[in-house]
Amino acid sequence: RWRKWQIRARIQSSIDRNLAQAMNELERIGNLLNLPKSVKDEAALIYRKAVEKGLVRGRSIESVVAAAIYAACRRMKLARTLDEIAQYTKANRKEVARCYRLLLRELDVSVPVSDPKDYVTRIANLLGLSGAVMKTAAEIIDKAKGSGLTAGKDPAGLAAAAIYIASLLHDERRTQKEIAQVAGVTEVTVRNRYKELTQELKISIPTQ
Protein backbone atom coordinates (compact mmCIF):
# COMPACT_ATOMS: atom_id res chain seq x y z
CA ARG A 1 0.00 0.00 0.00
CA TRP A 2 1.51 3.20 -1.27
CA ARG A 3 -0.57 5.34 0.97
CA LYS A 4 0.48 3.52 4.12
CA TRP A 5 4.11 3.61 3.12
CA GLN A 6 3.86 7.29 2.36
CA ILE A 7 2.31 8.12 5.74
CA ARG A 8 4.87 6.05 7.52
CA ALA A 9 7.72 7.73 5.69
CA ARG A 10 6.31 11.14 6.48
CA ILE A 11 6.05 10.34 10.19
CA GLN A 12 9.57 8.95 10.18
CA SER A 13 10.96 12.07 8.55
CA SER A 14 9.19 14.27 11.05
CA ILE A 15 10.69 12.23 13.88
CA ASP A 16 14.09 12.51 12.23
CA ARG A 17 13.83 16.27 11.91
CA ASN A 18 12.69 16.58 15.51
CA LEU A 19 15.55 14.36 16.67
CA ALA A 20 18.13 16.31 14.72
CA GLN A 21 17.04 19.55 16.33
CA ALA A 22 16.76 17.95 19.75
CA MET A 23 20.27 16.51 19.53
CA ASN A 24 21.63 19.99 18.87
CA GLU A 25 19.84 21.29 21.93
CA LEU A 26 21.03 18.35 23.98
CA GLU A 27 24.61 18.98 22.94
CA ARG A 28 24.34 22.69 23.72
CA ILE A 29 22.75 22.30 27.17
CA GLY A 30 24.88 19.26 27.99
CA ASN A 31 28.05 21.18 27.30
CA LEU A 32 26.92 24.18 29.32
CA LEU A 33 26.37 21.79 32.23
CA ASN A 34 29.66 19.98 31.60
CA LEU A 35 27.92 16.66 31.42
CA PRO A 36 29.94 13.56 30.60
CA LYS A 37 29.18 11.83 27.32
CA SER A 38 27.57 8.88 29.11
CA VAL A 39 24.88 11.14 30.57
CA LYS A 40 24.27 12.90 27.27
CA ASP A 41 23.90 9.52 25.58
CA GLU A 42 21.44 8.43 28.23
CA ALA A 43 19.45 11.62 27.79
CA ALA A 44 19.42 11.09 24.02
CA LEU A 45 18.05 7.60 24.52
CA ILE A 46 15.27 8.88 26.76
CA TYR A 47 14.44 11.69 24.36
CA ARG A 48 14.25 9.30 21.42
CA LYS A 49 11.71 7.20 23.31
CA ALA A 50 9.69 10.31 24.04
CA VAL A 51 9.56 11.41 20.41
CA GLU A 52 8.65 7.95 19.24
CA LYS A 53 5.75 7.94 21.67
CA GLY A 54 4.66 11.34 20.44
CA LEU A 55 5.17 12.96 23.83
CA VAL A 56 6.79 16.06 22.38
CA ARG A 57 3.68 17.21 20.53
CA GLY A 58 2.43 20.50 21.85
CA ARG A 59 5.56 21.02 23.90
CA SER A 60 8.81 22.74 23.18
CA ILE A 61 11.65 20.45 22.15
CA GLU A 62 13.89 22.38 24.48
CA SER A 63 11.91 21.67 27.63
CA VAL A 64 11.54 17.99 26.82
CA VAL A 65 15.29 17.81 26.16
CA ALA A 66 15.89 19.48 29.52
CA ALA A 67 13.57 16.98 31.20
CA ALA A 68 15.39 14.09 29.51
CA ILE A 69 18.71 15.48 30.72
CA TYR A 70 17.39 15.73 34.25
CA ALA A 71 16.11 12.14 34.11
CA ALA A 72 19.46 10.98 32.74
CA CYS A 73 21.36 12.75 35.51
CA ARG A 74 19.13 11.10 38.08
CA ARG A 75 19.63 7.68 36.54
CA MET A 76 23.38 8.16 36.38
CA LYS A 77 23.38 9.55 39.93
CA LEU A 78 24.79 12.88 38.86
CA ALA A 79 23.53 15.57 41.23
CA ARG A 80 22.02 18.42 39.22
CA THR A 81 18.96 20.41 40.25
CA LEU A 82 16.08 21.07 37.92
CA ASP A 83 16.86 24.77 38.20
CA GLU A 84 20.43 24.33 37.01
CA ILE A 85 19.19 22.59 33.90
CA ALA A 86 16.21 24.86 33.28
CA GLN A 87 18.37 27.98 33.43
CA TYR A 88 19.79 27.18 30.01
CA THR A 89 16.37 26.95 28.41
CA LYS A 90 13.69 29.51 27.65
CA ALA A 91 11.27 27.46 29.75
CA ASN A 92 11.01 27.83 33.50
CA ARG A 93 11.53 25.15 36.12
CA LYS A 94 7.84 24.45 36.33
CA GLU A 95 7.53 23.61 32.64
CA VAL A 96 10.61 21.37 32.67
CA ALA A 97 9.26 19.65 35.78
CA ARG A 98 5.98 19.05 33.99
CA CYS A 99 7.81 17.41 31.09
CA TYR A 100 9.91 15.35 33.48
CA ARG A 101 6.75 14.00 35.17
CA LEU A 102 5.36 13.18 31.75
CA LEU A 103 8.50 11.17 30.89
CA LEU A 104 8.25 9.26 34.15
CA ARG A 105 4.60 8.43 33.62
CA GLU A 106 4.66 7.60 29.93
CA LEU A 107 8.05 5.98 29.38
CA ASP A 108 9.57 2.93 30.96
CA VAL A 109 12.33 4.92 32.55
CA SER A 110 12.75 4.22 36.20
CA VAL A 111 14.50 6.90 38.18
CA PRO A 112 15.80 6.20 41.66
CA VAL A 113 14.94 8.56 44.49
CA SER A 114 17.80 11.02 44.62
CA ASP A 115 20.40 10.35 47.23
CA PRO A 116 21.72 13.25 49.32
CA LYS A 117 25.15 11.60 49.08
CA ASP A 118 25.28 12.42 45.39
CA TYR A 119 24.94 16.08 46.34
CA VAL A 120 27.61 15.63 49.01
CA THR A 121 30.10 14.63 46.35
CA ARG A 122 29.23 17.55 44.12
CA ILE A 123 29.24 20.19 46.86
CA ALA A 124 32.54 18.95 48.27
CA ASN A 125 34.13 19.05 44.84
CA LEU A 126 32.86 22.53 44.10
CA LEU A 127 34.23 23.79 47.41
CA GLY A 128 37.52 21.94 47.13
CA LEU A 129 36.97 19.98 50.30
CA SER A 130 38.98 16.90 51.19
CA GLY A 131 37.92 13.30 50.79
CA ALA A 132 37.81 13.05 54.57
CA VAL A 133 35.13 15.72 54.77
CA MET A 134 33.24 13.99 52.01
CA LYS A 135 33.44 10.68 53.82
CA THR A 136 32.24 12.12 57.12
CA ALA A 137 29.39 13.95 55.43
CA ALA A 138 28.32 10.71 53.75
CA GLU A 139 28.38 8.97 57.12
CA ILE A 140 26.20 11.70 58.58
CA ILE A 141 23.73 11.19 55.73
CA ASP A 142 23.62 7.47 56.41
CA LYS A 143 22.95 8.03 60.09
CA ALA A 144 20.27 10.56 59.25
CA LYS A 145 18.59 8.05 56.96
CA GLY A 146 18.68 5.44 59.69
CA SER A 147 17.02 7.87 62.08
CA GLY A 148 14.34 8.79 59.58
CA LEU A 149 15.49 12.39 59.33
CA THR A 150 15.69 12.52 55.55
CA ALA A 151 12.16 11.67 54.42
CA GLY A 152 10.52 14.50 52.55
CA LYS A 153 13.54 16.76 52.83
CA ASP A 154 15.38 18.30 49.92
CA PRO A 155 18.50 16.14 49.38
CA ALA A 156 20.49 19.24 48.47
CA GLY A 157 19.66 20.85 51.82
CA LEU A 158 20.55 17.68 53.71
CA ALA A 159 23.83 17.36 51.86
CA ALA A 160 24.65 21.01 52.46
CA ALA A 161 24.13 20.64 56.19
CA ALA A 162 26.12 17.39 56.33
CA ILE A 163 28.98 19.07 54.47
CA TYR A 164 28.82 22.04 56.82
CA ILE A 165 29.06 19.80 59.88
CA ALA A 166 31.83 17.68 58.36
CA SER A 167 33.80 20.74 57.37
CA LEU A 168 33.69 21.94 60.97
CA LEU A 169 34.69 18.54 62.35
CA HIS A 170 37.68 18.39 60.00
CA ASP A 171 38.68 21.98 60.57
CA GLU A 172 38.10 22.84 56.93
CA ARG A 173 35.35 25.32 57.70
CA ARG A 174 33.24 26.80 54.93
CA THR A 175 30.51 29.33 55.72
CA GLN A 176 26.86 28.39 55.51
CA LYS A 177 26.55 31.02 52.84
CA GLU A 178 29.22 29.45 50.61
CA ILE A 179 27.74 26.01 51.01
CA ALA A 180 24.17 27.17 50.49
CA GLN A 181 25.17 28.90 47.29
CA VAL A 182 26.81 25.91 45.62
CA ALA A 183 24.08 23.59 46.91
CA GLY A 184 21.36 25.77 45.46
CA VAL A 185 19.43 26.20 48.71
CA THR A 186 19.08 29.10 51.14
CA GLU A 187 21.12 29.65 54.27
CA VAL A 188 17.98 29.19 56.32
CA THR A 189 17.56 25.69 54.96
CA VAL A 190 21.19 24.81 55.70
CA ARG A 191 20.74 26.15 59.22
CA ASN A 192 17.50 24.24 59.80
CA ARG A 193 18.96 20.94 58.59
CA TYR A 194 22.14 21.61 60.55
CA LYS A 195 20.19 22.12 63.78
CA GLU A 196 18.16 19.00 63.26
CA LEU A 197 21.09 16.78 62.33
CA THR A 198 23.32 17.91 65.19
CA GLN A 199 20.52 17.62 67.72
CA GLU A 200 18.99 14.33 66.63
CA LEU A 201 22.29 12.60 65.86
CA LYS A 202 23.92 14.15 68.93
CA ILE A 203 26.86 15.51 67.00
CA SER A 204 28.88 17.95 69.05
CA ILE A 205 30.85 20.55 67.20
CA PRO A 206 34.03 21.75 68.93
CA THR A 207 33.30 25.36 69.84
CA GLN A 208 35.76 27.72 68.28
Place this chain on the structure above:
Amino acid sequence: MATVTLEQSLDLYAMERSIPNIEYDPDQFPGLIFRLEQPKVTALIFKSGKMVVTGAKSTEELIKAVKRIIKTLKKYGIKIMGKPKIQIQNIVASANLHVNVNLDKAAFLLENNMYEPEQFPGLIFRMDDPRVVLLIFSSGKMVITGAKREDEVSKAVKRIFDKLAELDCVKPIEEEEELEL
Protein backbone atom coordinates in the same frame (compact mmCIF):
# COMPACT_ATOMS: atom_id res chain seq x y z
CA MET B 1 -15.99 20.93 45.45
CA ALA B 2 -19.33 20.77 43.67
CA THR B 3 -21.09 22.05 40.62
CA VAL B 4 -24.57 23.49 40.85
CA THR B 5 -26.90 23.76 37.89
CA LEU B 6 -29.72 26.27 37.74
CA GLU B 7 -31.74 25.61 34.62
CA GLN B 8 -31.63 29.20 33.46
CA SER B 9 -29.21 31.85 32.24
CA LEU B 10 -27.96 34.65 34.46
CA ASP B 11 -27.08 38.27 33.79
CA LEU B 12 -23.73 38.55 35.51
CA TYR B 13 -23.42 42.26 34.73
CA ALA B 14 -26.69 42.97 36.50
CA MET B 15 -25.56 40.88 39.45
CA GLU B 16 -22.22 42.67 39.60
CA ARG B 17 -24.09 46.00 39.83
CA SER B 18 -26.60 44.99 42.49
CA ILE B 19 -24.84 42.53 44.78
CA PRO B 20 -22.15 43.82 47.16
CA ASN B 21 -18.78 42.09 47.69
CA ILE B 22 -18.80 40.45 44.30
CA GLU B 23 -15.84 40.10 41.97
CA TYR B 24 -16.45 40.03 38.27
CA ASP B 25 -13.86 40.68 35.60
CA PRO B 26 -14.82 38.84 32.42
CA ASP B 27 -11.44 39.68 30.88
CA GLN B 28 -9.71 37.80 33.65
CA PHE B 29 -12.19 34.98 34.18
CA PRO B 30 -15.68 34.26 32.77
CA GLY B 31 -17.15 33.48 36.18
CA LEU B 32 -18.39 35.87 38.84
CA ILE B 33 -16.85 35.28 42.26
CA PHE B 34 -19.22 35.19 45.20
CA ARG B 35 -17.90 34.66 48.72
CA LEU B 36 -20.31 33.50 51.40
CA GLU B 37 -19.19 33.96 55.00
CA GLN B 38 -21.46 31.40 56.69
CA PRO B 39 -20.82 28.62 55.78
CA LYS B 40 -17.53 29.88 54.43
CA VAL B 41 -17.53 28.89 50.78
CA THR B 42 -16.72 30.54 47.48
CA ALA B 43 -18.90 30.22 44.42
CA LEU B 44 -17.97 30.85 40.81
CA ILE B 45 -21.16 31.79 39.01
CA PHE B 46 -21.44 31.57 35.23
CA LYS B 47 -23.88 33.12 32.83
CA SER B 48 -25.14 29.67 31.86
CA GLY B 49 -26.61 29.33 35.32
CA LYS B 50 -23.97 26.83 36.37
CA MET B 51 -21.78 27.39 39.37
CA VAL B 52 -18.78 25.90 41.12
CA VAL B 53 -18.82 25.89 44.92
CA THR B 54 -15.60 25.31 46.82
CA GLY B 55 -14.63 25.29 50.47
CA ALA B 56 -17.53 23.37 52.02
CA LYS B 57 -16.42 20.96 54.74
CA SER B 58 -19.34 18.55 54.41
CA THR B 59 -22.32 17.73 52.22
CA GLU B 60 -24.62 19.35 54.79
CA GLU B 61 -22.55 22.51 54.76
CA LEU B 62 -22.55 22.49 50.97
CA ILE B 63 -26.34 22.26 50.75
CA LYS B 64 -26.80 24.99 53.33
CA ALA B 65 -24.34 27.20 51.46
CA VAL B 66 -26.10 26.72 48.13
CA LYS B 67 -29.45 27.60 49.70
CA ARG B 68 -28.01 30.76 51.20
CA ILE B 69 -26.33 31.79 47.97
CA ILE B 70 -29.60 31.47 46.10
CA LYS B 71 -31.43 33.30 48.88
CA THR B 72 -28.93 36.12 48.61
CA LEU B 73 -29.33 36.31 44.83
CA LYS B 74 -33.09 36.51 45.25
CA LYS B 75 -32.74 39.17 47.94
CA TYR B 76 -30.98 41.38 45.40
CA GLY B 77 -33.68 40.92 42.83
CA ILE B 78 -32.25 38.10 40.73
CA LYS B 79 -35.06 35.77 39.68
CA ILE B 80 -34.27 32.10 40.26
CA MET B 81 -36.79 29.44 39.24
CA GLY B 82 -36.73 25.76 40.11
CA LYS B 83 -34.42 24.05 42.51
CA PRO B 84 -30.66 23.75 41.99
CA LYS B 85 -29.08 20.45 41.01
CA ILE B 86 -26.02 19.85 43.17
CA GLN B 87 -23.28 17.43 42.14
CA ILE B 88 -20.20 16.75 44.25
CA GLN B 89 -17.24 16.60 41.88
CA ASN B 90 -14.26 16.29 44.16
CA ILE B 91 -13.65 15.67 47.84
CA VAL B 92 -10.37 16.69 49.44
CA ALA B 93 -9.67 15.21 52.84
CA SER B 94 -6.75 14.80 55.20
CA ALA B 95 -6.03 11.83 57.44
CA ASN B 96 -3.49 10.72 59.99
CA LEU B 97 -2.29 7.12 60.17
CA HIS B 98 -0.43 7.84 63.44
CA VAL B 99 2.64 5.99 62.25
CA ASN B 100 5.79 7.13 60.50
CA VAL B 101 6.05 6.14 56.88
CA ASN B 102 9.31 5.16 55.22
CA LEU B 103 8.84 7.07 51.98
CA ASP B 104 12.04 5.80 50.34
CA LYS B 105 10.92 2.24 50.82
CA ALA B 106 7.32 2.98 49.82
CA ALA B 107 8.51 4.73 46.65
CA PHE B 108 10.46 1.60 45.74
CA LEU B 109 7.69 -0.87 46.53
CA LEU B 110 4.45 0.89 45.57
CA GLU B 111 3.39 0.82 41.93
CA ASN B 112 1.92 4.10 40.72
CA ASN B 113 3.82 6.55 42.80
CA MET B 114 6.02 9.55 42.44
CA TYR B 115 8.32 10.69 45.19
CA GLU B 116 10.52 13.66 44.44
CA PRO B 117 11.62 15.26 47.72
CA GLU B 118 13.47 18.03 45.92
CA GLN B 119 10.16 19.12 44.49
CA PHE B 120 7.56 18.18 47.11
CA PRO B 121 7.87 16.41 50.51
CA GLY B 122 4.97 14.04 49.97
CA LEU B 123 4.82 10.79 48.05
CA ILE B 124 2.11 10.95 45.40
CA PHE B 125 0.21 7.70 45.07
CA ARG B 126 -2.45 7.11 42.43
CA MET B 127 -4.82 4.44 43.67
CA ASP B 128 -6.93 2.53 41.14
CA ASP B 129 -9.74 1.49 43.44
CA PRO B 130 -11.09 3.73 44.66
CA ARG B 131 -9.76 6.06 42.00
CA VAL B 132 -8.14 8.72 44.15
CA VAL B 133 -4.78 10.35 44.57
CA LEU B 134 -3.05 10.35 47.94
CA LEU B 135 -0.27 12.63 49.09
CA ILE B 136 1.52 10.65 51.77
CA PHE B 137 3.93 12.26 54.21
CA SER B 138 6.54 10.65 56.43
CA SER B 139 4.62 11.84 59.49
CA GLY B 140 1.78 9.48 58.59
CA LYS B 141 -0.46 12.38 57.70
CA MET B 142 -1.92 12.48 54.24
CA VAL B 143 -4.22 14.20 51.78
CA ILE B 144 -6.80 12.25 49.79
CA THR B 145 -8.26 13.90 46.71
CA GLY B 146 -10.19 13.00 43.61
CA ALA B 147 -12.99 11.15 45.43
CA LYS B 148 -16.64 11.79 44.64
CA ARG B 149 -18.12 10.02 47.64
CA GLU B 150 -17.14 10.08 51.27
CA ASP B 151 -16.92 6.30 51.53
CA GLU B 152 -14.23 6.33 48.84
CA VAL B 153 -12.08 8.41 51.15
CA SER B 154 -12.32 6.04 54.09
CA LYS B 155 -11.82 3.05 51.83
CA ALA B 156 -8.70 4.63 50.34
CA VAL B 157 -7.26 5.38 53.76
CA LYS B 158 -7.85 1.81 54.94
CA ARG B 159 -6.33 0.42 51.75
CA ILE B 160 -3.21 2.52 51.88
CA PHE B 161 -2.70 1.79 55.56
CA ASP B 162 -2.97 -1.96 54.94
CA LYS B 163 -0.70 -1.76 51.95
CA LEU B 164 1.97 0.25 53.73
CA ALA B 165 1.85 -2.13 56.68
CA GLU B 166 2.04 -5.13 54.36
CA LEU B 167 5.10 -3.67 52.64
CA ASP B 168 6.65 -2.94 56.04
CA CYS B 169 6.84 0.78 55.38
CA VAL B 170 5.34 1.89 58.68
CA LYS B 171 6.90 2.37 62.08
CA PRO B 172 5.23 3.41 65.33
CA ILE B 173 5.86 6.99 66.33
CA GLU B 174 8.23 7.31 69.26
CA GLU B 175 7.44 10.68 70.72
CA GLU B 176 3.71 10.46 71.31
CA GLU B 177 2.41 13.75 72.50
CA GLU B 178 -1.27 13.29 71.84
CA LEU B 179 -4.22 15.34 72.80
CA GLU B 180 -6.04 15.23 76.08
CA LEU B 181 -9.56 16.27 75.25
Place this chain on the structure above:
DNA sequence: GCTTTAAAAAGTAATAT
Protein backbone atom coordinates in the same frame (compact mmCIF):
# COMPACT_ATOMS: atom_id res chain seq x y z
C1' DG C 1 -2.83 24.33 27.82
C1' DC C 2 -4.35 28.73 30.42
C1' DT C 3 -7.40 31.71 33.37
C1' DT C 4 -10.15 31.26 38.87
C1' DT C 5 -11.69 29.08 43.35
C1' DA C 6 -10.50 26.05 48.06
C1' DA C 7 -8.33 22.75 51.09
C1' DA C 8 -4.95 19.74 53.42
C1' DA C 9 -0.18 17.99 54.00
C1' DA C 10 5.49 19.48 55.07
C1' DG C 11 9.25 21.66 53.07
C1' DT C 12 11.51 25.56 51.26
C1' DA C 13 11.76 30.47 49.68
C1' DA C 14 11.09 35.31 50.11
C1' DT C 15 10.34 39.09 52.84
C1' DA C 16 9.51 41.44 57.28
C1' DT C 17 10.89 42.60 61.96
Place this chain on the structure above:
DNA sequence: ATATTACTTTTAAAAGC
Protein backbone atom coordinates in the same frame (compact mmCIF):
# COMPACT_ATOMS: atom_id res chain seq x y z
C1' DA D 1 18.27 35.49 63.37
C1' DT D 2 13.46 34.36 63.64
C1' DA D 3 8.64 35.15 62.29
C1' DT D 4 5.16 35.68 58.72
C1' DT D 5 3.56 34.97 54.33
C1' DA D 6 3.74 32.60 50.05
C1' DC D 7 4.62 29.10 47.00
C1' DT D 8 5.47 23.79 45.71
C1' DT D 9 1.92 19.13 44.83
C1' DT D 10 -2.90 16.90 43.89
C1' DT D 11 -8.03 17.07 42.47
C1' DA D 12 -12.54 18.77 39.79
C1' DA D 13 -15.69 21.82 37.45
C1' DA D 14 -17.30 26.01 35.15
C1' DA D 15 -16.75 29.15 29.72
C1' DG D 16 -13.64 30.91 26.71
C1' DC D 17 -9.31 31.85 24.65
